[in-house]
């Protein structure tokens with residue numbers, strides 16, 4: 001029996017989500033009394049065998065084809081499908097990321113097997129022979145689903161940040177097996193053709209301070225005081241979907257299920273009610289300060305701190321107090 | 329250019345999601361319904377593309393009879409044809425959904441010719457399965473890329489922009505092709521008066537399709553554990569500013 005971890009990487013650089021996947025695959029294999037194997041796609045990922053070995057994989061399959069020089073969802077999915085046909089693992093697991101979901105769905109479609117995305121837990125009694133019970137995230141994490149994968153080979157993605165990466169203490173070097181995959185024209189057009197690199201700098205996803213506004217802000221112009229406060233705190237401005245829907249701010253600023261998930265040191269939510277789809281994007285914040293006229297608003301009852309009042313006066317007052325203390 | 333957009337009717341819960349007592353569904357007794365946000369943007373993108381290149385937009389949904397409401401909404405914002413694939417009220421699993429959708433599309437194409445583009449939402453807002461579009465595309469023998477935050481057609485090639493941690497990736501697919509769209513690709517328009525009228529008049533085609541039950545079986549839904557919170561009220565109105573800045577200092581975000 002085997003658990004196969006599909007290692008997500010970008011042109012040979014392993015993604016952080018992959019470490020959790022390798023750890024989860026090893027834990028599951030141990031529980032099943034199965035072998036833990038890994039798969040890398042493209043020769044540019046061959047060098048990853050060293051780091052993968054540290055996680056305790058006994059065999060590393062390296063899928064090779066001249067076309068595999070960048071990411072391509074269909075070619076990657078087809079490569080996984082071919083390796084799965086050859087090695088018949090009981091479980092195939094990859095990362096709960098955009099690429100991870102996509103390649104697992106591609107592989108599952110090609111193998112005509114079910115797939116469960118964003119798994120949070122696997123059945124502790126699973127031994128490889130029964131259906132696999134999982135708990136997976138729905139609604140971007142606002143709801144959990146217990147379900148069962150009823151198929152000889154179980155394909156899953158692991159929800160991001162769920163398993164703490166942990167190297168194996170004592171490992172023997174892994175056996176490395178190169179495997180040539182067969183990719184035809186039907187899968188080779190969907191490779192990345194071009195890229196525009198992002199300019200470095202803090203983004204909504206990485207900023208330690210986020211000052212966010214909702215419908216209560218009232219207009220695009222009324223975000224100016226939020227911009228000012230964010231500037232004083234070296235943070236960035238975020239918003240709710242009500243704001244992007246009104247065209248007041250760009251979708252890149254949206255926090256939530258269909259926006260960005262954030263985990264700043266402090267999230268200052270101004271005039272935001274805290275709908276579940278918004279909350280799920282903000283709940284990983286270390287501290288939340290809600291500024292709202294409604295003391296019963298969902299965000300107020302869930303936040304660690306709150307100010308009850310009109311954001312149009314409270315936000316400028318905070319900025320003024322900061323300037324006063326800094327003698328600005 | 330003809331574009332088909334597959335949309336899903338989903339509930340629109342507010343502060344919390346309640347579950348029916350049998351644990352099988354979201355309790356929608358007091359909820360409105362909407363089109364999944366990614367698909368709302370997919371409809372808008374399709375309408376923008378035909379405004380630029382000519383052609384028409386068809387929307388398709390697999391869902392309960394009430395999902396006509398979501399088809400009509402799509403028509404009110406620019407789609408001209410609507411297809412309902414009716415199912416009993418409970419969700420179908422992703423394999424079954426994809427198979428039924430692919431079957432209906434094949435039937436539609438037998439009379440209307442191939443759609444240049446078939447758009448899906450990147451993932452449905454409620455079940456978040458991330459796979460129906462991909463499975464349907466494979467059955468239809470068409471390429472697909474997910475995660476589109478930009479989509480244009482140049483000389484029968486779909487040019488897709490997608491975001492990654494490092495920046496933007498560009499994909500190019502020869503049409504006919506499928507694309508999974510994400511919210512943020514555009515700002516969906518509001519219905520026009522003319523659109524509202526059209527949505528009332530549009531004849532909704534019903535296409536039945538079955539599909540084999542797939543291997544992912546729902547056991548039950550449950551809510552994640554709620555984080556207990558004792559909200560500390562720092563004050564009322566602008567007088568709270570001093571307490572807020574004390575907190576910011578304490579947390580080390582303001583020095």
Ligand SMILES: Cc1cc2nc3c(=O)[nH]c(=O)nc-3n(C[C@H](O)[C@H](O)[C@H](O)COP(=O)(O)OP(=O)(O)OC[C@H]3O[C@@H](n4cnc5c(N)ncnc54)[C@H](O)[C@@H]3O)c2cc1C
Nearest residue numbers: 214215216240241256257258259271273277278293311453
């Ligand atoms: C499938 C799906 C996905 C979604 N994804 C997202 C998502 O990613 N992100 C997201 O944000 N939403 C998302 N939503 C929308 C979400 O359900 C809410 O509609 C939205 O978050 C509401 O935004 P809001 O809090 O700004 O507005 P409202 O709910 O209208 O709240 C406004 C708040 O402002 C307060 N207020 C008003 N005036 C003032 C004032 N002067 N001073 C202080 N407070 C004031 C009010 O008391 C109220 O609490 C999604 C919805 C669905 C169905």
